[in-house]
Amino acid sequence: MKVLVTGTAGFIGSHLAHRLLDRGDEVVGFDNLNDYYDVTLKQARLARLQARAGYTHVAGDLADRAAVEAAFAAYKPQRVVNLAAQAGVRYAAENPHVYVQSNVVGFLHVLEGCRHHGVEHLVYASTSSVYGANTAMPFSEHASAEHPLTLYAASKKGNEQMAHSYSHLYGIPTTGLRFFTVYGPWGRPDMALFLFTRAILDGKPIxxxxxGRHKRSFTYVDDIVEGVVRTLDQAPGKNPAWDSARPDPASSGVAPYRLYNIGNEQPVELLRYIEVLEDCLGRKAQMELLPLQAGDVPDTEADVSDLIADVGYRPVVPVETGVARFVEWYRGYYGA
Incomplete structure (x- = not known):
């Protein structure tokens, strides 16, 4: 089928596009290659995709309504995966407006494109950050997520609510995917694994x-992509068991709408994550131990029982394997 994927010059988007092409789908990529982080890395990801048959790239910004409308009209995708967003939980302190433009206004333009062009299913990236002040572990899609702690998380929670309204009003099947701490080759330079690797190799402190005492459901990028593909292939319907008196946040009785966690079920303490990285690099880290940052949650743990029940999949790659693959890529790409 023909799939429009936004954010194909990004970390997860580029991996997803390759996966869809591998199975014979036609992919239309949409990305503005902004300078939030190293543009040359984005260009390198994109160059690999543009060398493949079946890939078409559209240069554009989701906040540009005309550009998004033009892409939908020209390519008429059957399904859409929206991964483009302003990422990062701390950058909002410097530039809060870009989160609203990219993640809220841009998402509205995607929803409108799906509405007016008969898209069969919209899958979009949300985040484990929406759980915010919720401390009940593991995090479940059926629990409340009404108190995000960052503007990034708030913008993604807004996406979930916007999607539900469009699913209800226009019958567009939508699936939101709450990703948990994604890592792997071709990753983002602002993420911990990238920052730690660079600093350790340069002999600098991290x-x-x-x-280092908090735990995260570190999830390898191939596991994320597999979850995206499986949910993309299965458009949701209305939940007949939905109770209007006690509505379920993960589904709906009035709309073809669904939320899933995609995360490793085995959270790993940050100090163990660093230890695995040290083993892969053959070097010890110099650690500057600091308090928890504002907006960070102490721990995350993914409940993926719904993902298993509905699409028959759970993330499986352990950090020992995933970190080793990242280090192999990093050394090859940077000659380190």
Whole structure:
């Protein structure tokens, strides 16, 4: 089928596009290659895609309504995966407006494109950050997520609510995917694994918040992509068991709408994550131990029982394997 994927010069988007092409789908990529981080890395990801048959690239910004409308009209995708967004939980302190433009206004333009062009299914990236102040572990899609702690998380929670309204009003099947701490080859330079690797190889100290004692459901990028593909192939319907008196946040009785966690079920302490990286690099890290940062949650743990029940999949790659693959890529790409 023909799939429009936004953010194909990005980390997860580029991996997803390759996966769809591998199975014979036609992919229309949409990305503005902004300078939030190293543009040459984005260009390198994109160059690999543009060398493949079946890939078409559209240069554009989701906040540009005309550009998004033109892409939908010209390519008429059957399904859409929206991964383009302003990422990062801390950048909002410097530039809050870009989160609203990219993640809220841009998402509205995607929803409108789906509405007016008969898209069969919209899958979009949300985040485990929406759980915010919720401390009940593991995080479940059926629990409340009404208190995000960052503007990034708030913008993604807004996406979930916007999607539900469009699913209800226009019958567009939508699936939101809450990703948990994604890592792997071709990753983002602002993420911990990238920052730690660069610093350790350069002989510089790494900043370790919460003294490294918090846990995360670190999830390898191929596991994320497999979850995206499986949910993309299965458009949701209305939930007949939905109770209007006690509505379920993960589904709906009035709309073809669904939310899923995609994360590793085995959270790993940050200090163990660093230890695995040290083993892969053959070097010890110099650690600057610091308190928990504002907006960070102490721990994350993914409940993926719904993902298993509905699409028969759970993330499986352990950090020992995933970090080794990242280090192999990093050394090859940077000649380190």
């Amino acid at each position: 900043r370790v918040f919460n003294h």
